Amino acid sequence: MLKTNHTEVAVIGGGIIGSAIAYYLAKDKRKVALFEERKIGSRSTSAAAGMLGAHSEYKEFQHVYSFARSSQLLYKELYHELKEQTGMDFEMKKGGLLQLAFTSEEREERNSLMQLPAVEWLTREEAKRKVPHLTDQIIGASFLKEDVHVTPAIASNSFSKGALLLGAEIYEFTKVFSVVNEYSHYKVNITQGSFTADQVVIASGVWSNYFFQQTGLMNAIIPVKGECIAVLNDQLPLVHSIFHDQHYIVPRNNNELIVGATKRWDDWNEEPTLEGIEMVIKKAKEMLPSIQGMRWLRSWAGLRPQTFDGFPFIGEHPEQKGLYFAAGHQRNGILLAPGTGKMIANLISGNPVNSEWVEAFKIDRLPSAVSIGRG
Amino acid sequence: MLKTNHTEVAVIGGGIIGSAIAYYLAKDKRKVALFEERKIGSRSTSAAAGMLGAHSEYKEFQHVYSFARSSQLLYKELYHELKEQTGMDFEMKKGGLLQLAFTSEEREERNSLMQLPAVEWLTREEAKRKVPHLTDQIIGASFLKEDVHVTPAIASNSFSKGALLLGAEIYEFTKVFSVVNEYSHYKVNITQGSFTADQVVIASGVWSNYFFQQTGLMNAIIPVKGECIAVLNDQLPLVHSIFHDQHYIVPRNNNELIVGATKRWDDWNEEPTLEGIEMVIKKAKEMLPSIQGMRWLRSWAGLRPQTFDGFPFIGEHPEQKGLYFAAGHQRNGILLAPGTGKMIANLISGNPVNSEWVEAFKIDRLPSAVSIGRG
Amino acid sequence: MLKTNHTEVAVIGGGIIGSAIAYYLAKDKRKVALFEERKIGSRSTSAAAGMLGAHSEYKEFQHVYSFARSSQLLYKELYHELKEQTGMDFEMKKGGLLQLAFTSEEREERNSLMQLPAVEWLTREEAKRKVPHLTDQIIGASFLKEDVHVTPAIASNSFSKGALLLGAEIYEFTKVFSVVNEYSHYKVNITQGSFTADQVVIASGVWSNYFFQQTGLMNAIIPVKGECIAVLNDQLPLVHSIFHDQHYIVPRNNNELIVGATKRWDDWNEEPTLEGIEMVIKKAKEMLPSIQGMRWLRSWAGLRPQTFDGFPFIGEHPEQKGLYFAAGHQRNGILLAPGTGKMIANLISGNPVNSEWVEAFKIDRLPSAVSIGRG
Amino acid sequence: MLKTNHTEVAVIGGGIIGSAIAYYLAKDKRKVALFEERKIGSRSTSAAAGMLGAHSEYKEFQHVYSFARSSQLLYKELYHELKEQTGMDFEMKKGGLLQLAFTSEEREERNSLMQLPAVEWLTREEAKRKVPHLTDQIIGASFLKEDVHVTPAIASNSFSKGALLLGAEIYEFTKVFSVVNEYSHYKVNITQGSFTADQVVIASGVWSNYFFQQTGLMNAIIPVKGECIAVLNDQLPLVHSIFHDQHYIVPRNNNELIVGATKRWDDWNEEPTLEGIEMVIKKAKEMLPSIQGMRWLRSWAGLRPQTFDGFPFIGEHPEQKGLYFAAGHQRNGILLAPGTGKMIANLISGNPVNSEWVEAFKIDRLPSAVSIGRG
Structure with missing residues (x-):
């Protein structure tokens, strides 16, 4: 009381x-x-x-x-x-975010974004210098320097x-x-x-x-459920977050990568399903193929409030x-x-x-x- | 919906x-x-x-x-x-319950209980034949054969x-x-x-x-919070539950013992505190002294709805x-x-x-x- | 000592x-x-x-x-x-095992097995009466009544x-x-x-x-690593284990299903990887398609000693x-x-x-x- | 290989x-x-x-x-x-350590320590300004500014x-x-x-x-087992570590306190026991009485290699x-x-x-x- x-x-x-x-x-x-x-x-x-x-x-x-x-x-x-x-230290982690582009259409959609001072275009080669294990399928990436993350x-x-x-x-x-x-x-x-x-x-x-x-x-506010996993990165370090099409790989302080997330409309159940996990793994592999060999840590889900x-x-x-x-x-x-x-x-x-x-x-x-x- | x-x-x-x-x-x-x-x-x-x-x-x-x-x-x-x-099998586990008596007053309070067919009085020696590690401080125990338990x-x-x-x-x-x-x-x-x-x-x-x-x-219905712990019994097996003064030690299928529980009135917080855990350990040792050497597994709390x-x-x-x-x-x-x-x-x-x-x-x-x- | x-x-x-x-x-x-x-x-x-x-x-x-x-x-x-x-109760769980057959070749390979008294052939319809959510892709299943399981x-x-x-x-x-x-x-x-x-x-x-x-x-004894997952069955109960090509779905007492397992030769790492989990989910869906909607619980791996x-x-x-x-x-x-x-x-x-x-x-x-x- | x-x-x-x-x-x-x-x-x-x-x-x-x-x-x-x-960020956390003194003998034993530039003596009042919930039983504390900690x-x-x-x-x-x-x-x-x-x-x-x-x-190198617990600090923040007689309370980034540790000679078992946990709680309360109301998180043990x-x-x-x-x-x-x-x-x-x-x-x-x- x-x-x-x-x-x-x-x-x-x-x-x-x-x-x-x-x-x-x-x-x-x-x-x-x-x-x-x-x-x-x-x-x-x-x-x-x-x-x-x-x-x-x-x-x-x-x-x-x-x-x-x-x-x-x-x-x-x-x-x-x-x-x-x-x-307390909420772990504001520098490194920014690489928003991958797989096609020239994706590149073009970002024209106005690319005008902003905190944003830089990286060719595939430049992107792979930052993240050596990145997929070869991209044409480049927007480097969003100030899109850092916290815990x-x-x-x-x-x-x-x-x-x-x-x-x-x-x-x-x-x-x-x-x-x-x-x-x-x-x-x-x-x-x-x-x-x-x-x-x-x-x-x-x-x-x-x-x-x-x-x-x-x-x-109405409805849930868009997101399913995520955490993996242990026992390979080369990842310093930057990677992002494409609402899927992402985000490194934590301790060598864990946070990988997400699905989008399930109007699902109020707060636990991940097998098909959600399958989708998250599939999308992560498209961005960082070597992630498939990394070790599983855990999975969870959350409800995004959608308007x-x-x-x-x-x-x-x-x-x-x-x-x-x-x-x-x-x-x-x-x-x-x-x-x-x-x-x-x-x-x-x-x-x-x-x-x-x-x-x-x-x-x-x-x-x-x-x-x-x-x- | x-x-x-x-x-x-x-x-x-x-x-x-x-x-x-x-x-x-x-x-x-x-x-x-x-x-x-x-x-x-x-x-x-x-x-x-x-x-x-x-x-x-x-x-x-x-x-x-x-x-x-x-x-x-x-x-x-x-x-x-x-x-x-x-x-599904909710693990109805036989063995019944030993309700310990430390004083003759406690014995006497149970006079009418002891008339029931499912209840038997055990002397200290008889009780210790059933649970060898039981404290020596008891005068005996009521053996409640049908007070079995489930998961x-x-x-x-x-x-x-x-x-x-x-x-x-x-x-x-x-x-x-x-x-x-x-x-x-x-x-x-x-x-x-x-x-x-x-x-x-x-x-x-x-x-x-x-x-x-x-x-x-x-x-009103108010909470009486109970804090519990689970321990791994790496000593002799425990086949019967032990009970005294609302504290208990209950064996599960897998060699774990469930030990509880405190009584905190009007506490709505569903997590255990240090002092609750201290109390649970203290009471368990009074019943089964050797439990102090057993291995810790985990702790939790629940809210009993009291009228x-x-x-x-x-x-x-x-x-x-x-x-x-x-x-x-x-x-x-x-x-x-x-x-x-x-x-x-x-x-x-x-x-x-x-x-x-x-x-x-x-x-x-x-x-x-x-x-x-x-x- | x-x-x-x-x-x-x-x-x-x-x-x-x-x-x-x-x-x-x-x-x-x-x-x-x-x-x-x-x-x-x-x-x-x-x-x-x-x-x-x-x-x-x-x-x-x-x-x-x-x-x-x-x-x-x-x-x-x-x-x-x-x-x-x-x-202790190691939960010997009846129900036996349905070994699925997707082709007539698979059926024929089991000719001598099918002679044994503890084994019975089930048509697809009979198999689906036992496990309603079973895939439609099978031609039938061997019902191995005595292949029960323990924890x-x-x-x-x-x-x-x-x-x-x-x-x-x-x-x-x-x-x-x-x-x-x-x-x-x-x-x-x-x-x-x-x-x-x-x-x-x-x-x-x-x-x-x-x-x-x-x-x-x-x-030599070498490891064949197996990766597994546990899911919560929030659908109809599963009473029988399901098995095909070294992959299985096994129900536990408490509504959990144990799903496994990959076979990785000469891998000594005792933790599951993303690709292992992907494979386990894929194979489970082939046997029981509706499992994809079930809730994730956890994953682990073990090393089988192979000769x-x-x-x-x-x-x-x-x-x-x-x-x-x-x-x-x-x-x-x-x-x-x-x-x-x-x-x-x-x-x-x-x-x-x-x-x-x-x-x-x-x-x-x-x-x-x-x-x-x-x- | x-x-x-x-x-x-x-x-x-x-x-x-x-x-x-x-x-x-x-x-x-x-x-x-x-x-x-x-x-x-x-x-x-x-x-x-x-x-x-x-x-x-x-x-x-x-x-x-x-x-x-x-x-x-x-x-x-x-x-x-x-x-x-x-x-990676191994969370080097500033704040230093307050080494409590309960008696004047304890104060005197530290005479040579107190000469060092990184060390400062705090009266009880000064110590309590740094950690308001500290016990009243101390006469003061050595403030070891550079004894910070990492994860x-x-x-x-x-x-x-x-x-x-x-x-x-x-x-x-x-x-x-x-x-x-x-x-x-x-x-x-x-x-x-x-x-x-x-x-x-x-x-x-x-x-x-x-x-x-x-x-x-x-x-020989023999183990001195240490048992620890983690608690959630839902009270005022703790910025400094607290230490006395090999027992300590150490704050992490995320509002958790790490509390330890017992000393069990020649015990190779790597899991905590009930009596170890009891001891850790008792010692923590002597330093920070209000910790008894904090929430339990988990316990573990480690083996210190003693020569x-x-x-x-x-x-x-x-x-x-x-x-x-x-x-x-x-x-x-x-x-x-x-x-x-x-x-x-x-x-x-x-x-x-x-x-x-x-x-x-x-x-x-x-x-x-x-x-x-x-x-």
């Missing part, structure tokens, strides 16, 4: 989005309580590889690339700030520990069943009882869908003042967490926020005539 | 209680759908040692010993029935698999947020959407508390017809699962049920003047 | 072969010490699925089918005997625990470096020091190769009296353990042993002109 | 000592082959907390503090060097990966049975066969004992030229690995080595009249 039965802001969900929100709110001197059904940074957060792919997802971000990029840049200062405060579970716990040090209350193993508007405040019903909050932020990933529906919003247009819902409910959503970050939750945390904190504090972002992420936006593909 | 958007009976909770209910309902040819937030038989069910302690808990059962005993006896037929149907996670999955074969639908990774009475039926809201059911059975262990409160019932008088809530809601509860089985969920499953099936089908049980377990019973101790 | 510095028989290796030998020797009232580098029943023993395939391997056994069959039958009495003594790690530990109860000494975490013939006895050098034994039995699976070479035997002709080496060294080998059981170690244990005990005690078996398994037999294929 | 059947230097043992030796030899352009029975950096290396305790062990190091200190300093350059080359398994793998990049051959899953002096070279017998080497370095930790004995050295005087054996065999030992580093293997690797490389290359170190570590030194205590 809460230390008192009231808090200023209640954040529902202790994944990386909720953790970042709690951190930025606590920095703004808000009295925050964070509620997580299981453990901080578990489930979809832990399942992520942690790539900060502001450029690898450039095409998808469209006019909100600036949001993605600013969130990516926030990680640089957060790394030192949170390490200093919490003693998501640690990043999420760094945020929540940082928030704790700034006075936030963190409640794990606490399940929220409903959020009820009681005029001057919200009543939040949890397994243990209930408490009240002036503001509520729903940041429960795909499980936000229920609250969404309950508050009369028409939009109709691929952009997250970040904003206040149009009718219920004080009720915010920050969910639907799809496969970019790790990248967008600092930006989301800062934006929510600014919205709650009444600070100015880039109006283009507000518009792009508003939670009652309508689907355009053309719905998003399953790209 | 459901195959259709309506079912006859919705069971909320896929622990051993919910699984047994689904099985008995399916045997009664009900169209059943079982909803489990994680995996069948996980959490508190998996955390249990699986002792069928109708006699070791004799004092606590009081006038409903007959219910406990009949549930214990149901396991004998279920073992063969479910093995035959599902190919709870397998038992729970056997029930759900049996139900599946009889036509039930099993939905794992499906979270229920609310159950709404809509006159002729109930609307059940899940993450994925909603569906309707003629009857609903809440069997969510301690997490049933929320639904309880929501339907106007005054009683004000120690009896479960099994029955229909007094005002909301068609809404049933089957929760609050405290540390006896495994033992009481078949009895509970059968009772709920009979209540729903309108078959006769022992009126003493109905009375003892009814969900709106009032606390007597003297509340239950934390024994 | 040993309790004394001398033992009658030293058994080197605590897998299922060494454990069974220790058990049968202890039953013969020999003073036995068993030495295992890691833990009893780990490595190749734990990696095995546990099928007792006297008939599924009928073609390979040739003239020593009688040995395989008698070992299979020994399990029936051992199951009750060891359960009684040790309280290998538990079986191995039951043997060693049984031996312990009969007075044997069991030393885990004890590495043997060399065995030196000192005329009247053998000196066994272990990490901790050394001790002497009248007789020594090398039962170290593929790692026996070193001792083999050191004692002047020309034959030049596929038969184990069981017997006394031709020159060094008192030095025995029992190794090279290839993929049939679990099946042949009781037979091997009994045979070694009989050889050491001077009891009669089937001369055909002695001949077939003698450790200095010569390769015939035609060497064994890699079938 | 080796790519060729001869190598210049064979290193036996792939823990952190053997890995560091291989790395420094490869840097010296030696043709090196490293043999590891299991996996690089497993067993005792993985079991270590990774403290670089040149100062916390100051009293024990006596006249070879300079060796410990120089090895500690080598880590600073290695960190960047190996990260650059291999992409041992990653450090070991960084060394071996670095060696691989410099041309070394790494053989995991390869067991060495014997090393035979064949005049001009050594024959090394492995499970797979044999090969020859000009020089051999035995770096097998406590398992070096066998080779020691075989080559006529009188000294008669507490100093490692590093040097050439007095009679068998070209045979080197580098073992017996007791609880300081991680700290001393770079120094040992460099010293062995220098000895083999004929480069000058500090004569005091050579003398202190020579492998045939005799015990003095007063043997080392079990401090």
Whole structure:
């Protein structure tokens, strides 16, 4: 139960989005309580590889690339700030990302991306100098120098520990069943009882869908399940991440490679299947053929929260003042967490926020005539 | 999502209680759908040692010993029935249980227990012939021959698999947020959407508390967390379970011993702590001193659903017809699962049920003047 | 260190072969010490699925089918005997094995097998009545009713625990470096020091190769690595094992399926690779297509000890009296353990042993002109 | 098997000592082959907390503090060097170590230590400002600023990966049975066969004992088993390691605390026991009382290789030229690995080595009249 039965802001969900929100709110001197059904940074957060792919997802971000990029840049200062405060190190790993191109069409699709200063084109030979075991089938690769990666579970716990040090209350193993508007405040019903909050932020990933529906919003958040594996690299080291067509190979500190990920629409089961693992191995071999001889470590799955247009819902409910959503970050939750945390904190504090972002992420936006593909 | 958007009976909770209910309902040819937030038989069910302690808990059962005993006896037929149907074997392990007595007071408290045919008194020497490494500090032990044990996670999955074969639908990774009475039926809201059911059975262990409160019932279900460890017995075999003062050592098929359990009131955190583990080791050494040299395997914790008088809530809601509860089985969920499953099936089908049980377990019973101790 | 510095028989290796030998020797009232580098029943023993395939391997056994069959039958009495003594249950699971036939050639190759009383031919329809999800691509299946299975790690530990109860000494975490013939006895050098034994039995699976070479035997024992996976069967139950072309799907008590196994010659690495896992999934899907939707649990690998002709080496060294080998059981170690244990005990005690078996398994037999294929 | 059947230097043992030796030899352009029975950096290396305790062990190091200190300093350059080359990050974590003092006697024993520039005395209040939850029972603490720590398994793998990049051959899953002096070279017998080497370095930790004995050295290396646990710190962050009387609490990147360690003499079993875990918890509570409420994660054990005087054996065999030992580093293997690797490389290359170190570590030194205590 809460230390008192009231808090200023209640954040529902202790994944990386909720953790970042709690951190930025606590920095703004808000009295925050964070509620997580299981453990901080578990489930979809832990399942992520942690790539900060502001450029690898450039095409998808469209006019909100600036949001993605600013969130990516926030990680640089957060790394030192949170390490200093919490003693934790979320392993921001340099090396960047090689986005492979197998055809000249793929090369051409990236024309505008290639104009950006953090992006460089590598010929096949140049790419293979960076990753000697890379497939011979590519024509080249975009080298996205700033698309580094972090270890998501640690990043999420760094945020929540940082928030704790700034006075936030963190409640794990606490399940929220409903959020009820009681005029001057919200009543939040949890397994243990209930408490009240002036503001509520729903940041429960795909499980936000229920609250969404309950508050009369028409939009849905559905899962796109991703299956991943980890392998032990007993061959030459891999310093750069490799990426193609939503599949990736990401090196960790300890010689492990994180390899993912499938895309299964509307599958709520959080465990990997045999066919998912088969697909992940197949795609990894296309990028790095020698990976087939590496040793198996483990497999897992996570649910990406998908929205109709691929952009997250970040904003206040149009009718219920004080009720915010920050969910639907799809496969970019790790990248967008600092930006989301800062934006929510600014919205709650009444600070100015880039109006283009507000518009792009508003939670009652309508689907355009053309719905998003399953790209 | 459901195959259709309506079912006859919705069971909320896929622990051993919910699984047994689904099985008995399916045997009664009900169209059943079982909803489990994680995996069948996980959490508190998996955390249990699986002792069928109708006699070791004799004092606590009081006038409903007959219910406990009949549930214990149901396991004998279920073992063969479910093995035959599902190919699964929930490892009903003979050997019974030695309930140690360290003082003559403890011996005397068991006078009425000792009258029962399945119970035998062993002197210290007789007890040590059965378990040579037993502590010398006892004066003797009650030998409860029929308090055998099962492997709870397998038992729970056997029930759900049996139900599946009889036509039930099993939905794992499906979270229920609310159950709404809509006159002729109930609307059940899940993450994925909603569906309707003629009857609903809440069997969510301690997490049933929320639904309880929501339907106007005054009683609470609170957790009594139990911390356990498993050790590898590299010494002489242990054929019998050992029990004293709610602490136990239970042998599994594979030479592992399950050792438990602490009692932490109102602790919702599902992971063991250092002090809990210290306590479990201390108590185990009091019973079996040589266990201190055995090898560590792992630790875990589970939440026992505790009610004000120690009896479960099994029955229909007094005002909301068609809404049933089957929760609050405290540390006896495994033992009481078949009895509970059968009772709920009979209540729903309108078959006769022992009126003493109905009375003892009814969900709106009032606390007597003297509340239950934390024994 | 040993309790004394001398033992009658030293058994080197605590897998299922060494454990069974220790058990049968202890039953013969020999003073036995068993030495295992890691833990009893780990490595190749734990990696095995546990099928007792006297008939599924009928073609390979040739003239020593009688040995395989008698070992299979020994399990029936051992199951009750060891359960009684040790309280352990190695889960001998009925249901037998369906050996699939995809072509009429496969059917014909089994003509002599099909004459045996424990074997029955099933048409495709009959086979699919037993396993509804079986592939449609088969023409039928041999139903090998007595090729049941056990859980290998538990079986191995039951043997060693049984031996312990009969007075044997069991030393885990004890590495043997060399065995030196000192005329009247053998000196066994272990990490901790050394001790002497009248007789020594090398039962170290593929790692026996070193001792083999050191004692002047020309034959080699090489690994054939097998990679396996476990999956959670959340579909209809599987009661029978399924087998084809050295690949299998074996159901355990708890709803898990054990799926294996690749054959990698001369690979000493004990961990699975991505390509191995890919192959196991591919072959499993050919037998049971719906398995692709089942949930991943884990993967592992084990080293089968392969000999030049596929038969184990069981017997006394031709020159060094008192030095025995029992190794090279290839993929049939679990099946042949009781037979091997009994045979070694009989050889050491001077009891009669089937001369055909002695001949077939003698450790200095010569390769015939035609060497064994890699079938 | 080796790519060729001869190598210049064979290193036996792939823990952190053997890995560091291989790395420094490869840097010296030696043709090196490293043999590891299991996996690089497993067993005792993985079991270590990774403290670089040149100062916390100051009293024990006596006249070879300079060796410990120089090895500690080598880590600073290695960190960047190996990260650059291999992409791996062995997590050298700043924060230093608080060596608690509970009595004024403890304070006085450290008089000479306290003279060193990297050491500072903290009063109780100062210590508690650094670690607020620290026990009130201390009178103060030595703050050892440079006794930082690394993650041992990653450090070991960084060394071996670095060696691989410099041309070394790494053989995991390869067991060495014997090393035979064949005049001009050594024959090394492995499970797979044999090969020859000009020089051999035995770096097998406590398992070096066998080779020691075989080559006529009188000294023994015996295990001092250490049992450890990991806990999840869900309280305030811990930035500094805490140390007292060989027990410690060390924070990792990810909010885990590594807590150890018992000292069990001559226990070769590599798994923790219940009494060991009890002791570790008890000692941790004496240092940081609130740790008792933290969550359990896991437990393990490792074998420290202990010598008669507490100093490692590093040097050439007095009679068998070209045979080197580098073992017996007791609880300081991680700290001393770079120094040992460099010293062995220098000895083999004929480069000058500090004569005091050579003398202190020579492998045939005799015990003095007063043997080392079990401090």
